[in-house]
Amino acid sequence: MHFFSSNFTLGILGGGQLGKMLLYETRKWDVYTKVIDASLEAPCRIACNEFVQGDLMDFDAVYNFGKGVDVLTIEIENVNVDALEKLEQEGLTVYPSSKTLRTIQNKASQKLFYVDNNIPTASFTRFAYASEIEDSLSNGGLQLPFVWKSAQFGYDGQGVKIVRKLEDLEHLPNVECIAENKVDFKNELAVIVARNSKGESKTYPVVEMEFHPEANQVEYVICPARIEPEVMKKAIAVALKVSESFNHVGLLAVELFQTQEDDILVNEVAPRPHNSGHYSIEASYTNQFEQHIRAILGLPLGKTDSKVAGIMVNLVGAEGHTGDVVYENIDAILEMEGVTPHIYGKKQTRPFRKMGHVTIVDEDVKKARAMAQKVKETIKVTSH
The missing domain is CATH 3.30.470.20 (ATP-grasp fold, B domain)
Known part of the structure; x- marks a missing residue:
């Protein structure tokens, strides 16, 4: 396939700064790009060939966007994986794959992946809800201090908290999460x-x-x-x-x-x-x-x-x-x-x-x- 100065289109899910810096390179090589982001103020908007406003977590928005490109990549993990999976089934090249993204999007799944593949990682406990943590502490299943991580949608320090005492649990969102041994x-x-x-x-x-x-x-x-x-x-x-x-x-x-x-x-x-x-x-x-x-x-x-x-x-x-x-x-x-x-x-x-x-x-x-x-x-x- 000819990528340069051709009708090949690279699709990028996400229009933030990482996408903007990717576009410095596609412009250097004259690779045609199409970007989707929810915000009309997205940093990528000034540098891509085509910009589409759309919700990255919406199945139809991602699927329809993917139908108009030759290779699809991401600059943010929080995208609709079901849409990517369908696009792959229909023959579109998607990197990273929907399978990889599905595992990485959820911190509990990601940690289990390391265990299954003998990759060294800190010990952890998985909880369906944060409200279950107090029981685990009182039963001796979990020890303070530990690192609390929301299973999904955490980034840049969001969705991560060091729990040193019981009171630290009070304001945690009641969502799927992991409690990870604090690594020295x-x-x-x-x-x-x-x-x-x-x-x-x-x-x-x-x-x-x-x-x-x-x-x-x-x-x-x-x-x-x-x-x-x-x-x-x-x-x-x-x-x-x-x-x-x-x-x-x-x-x-x-x-x-x-x-x-x-x-x-x-x-x-x-x-x-x-x-x-x-x-x-x-x-x-x-x-x-x-x-x-x-x-x-x-x-x-x-x-x-x-x-x-x-x-x-x-x-x-x-x-x-x-x-x-x-x-x-x-x-x-x-x-x-x-x-x-x-x-x-x-x-x-x-x-x-x-x-x-x-x-x-x-x-x-x-x-x-x-x-x-x-x-x-x-x-x-x-x-x-």
Whole structure:
């Protein structure tokens, strides 16, 4: 099939910032794109060839959209999987597959998948309703503290809470969920695996993630991770096993814990480009977005090595600010060497909303990390 400057159409479910960054690559290669999103303000709208307004969870909207494309991919997991399954049955190429998405969409199913495939992960208990947790605690089936996770629709720190005492259960939504043993970890790591339809795989270097203590969102992504070579090898081996077990095509971001004993446990995965790979736009030979396009179109995978060390700082809405966005001191960070801001195009800010990111590159990861701190302290995302 001819993909470039042809009548081939790539469909993308979701019009957010990940889709927008995918579109930088499709425009580079003149691949025709069609995007569906519920919001007319979606960041993708300015960059795709065709934009359709529609609900990603609505069967008919997703099915009818899929009928008009040649290959269908996602930039967000919360989409109607039944529609994807029907499209696949009718012969459409869909990556990630509906089967993979169905498993990943539900955190309980995802955890059971790891158990079934002998993939190391933290011990957990599954509950049909959060109200059952108190009984389990009083019967000794569950111990405090633990990490509560909503089985569905959690993202960016939403739907996740550390439960340290009984009172912490009071405001949890009464939904299907898991209670996961709290892992005593040294580091939170991630590995992005690229796998094309021919089964060829490549991994990006292991990155280290530093999280905001309150928002439970990534604040910094550091590449390369500051860990021992043996731990790196282990992390890459586990990530590859996860990708192969899913028979995944495209990018799979595998989030990992490095325990105090240097064991590697899988936390969760995302079957698409991911926040932990944004550094690759400036720092890698092949950025994660180009790699995703290569993988889903069955093209040879690009070189995943880094040219320089890269740190990514998330730009999130400041606390106490809701409304029309203002980026304060952006000129000050542009004066710093090796600093590149990415603004996602969301006109409205709110506390902790992801509004953009900044990449800092340097030959020396320590210098890059110090500069990242300076960037974080300088730029502010506020409102009028």
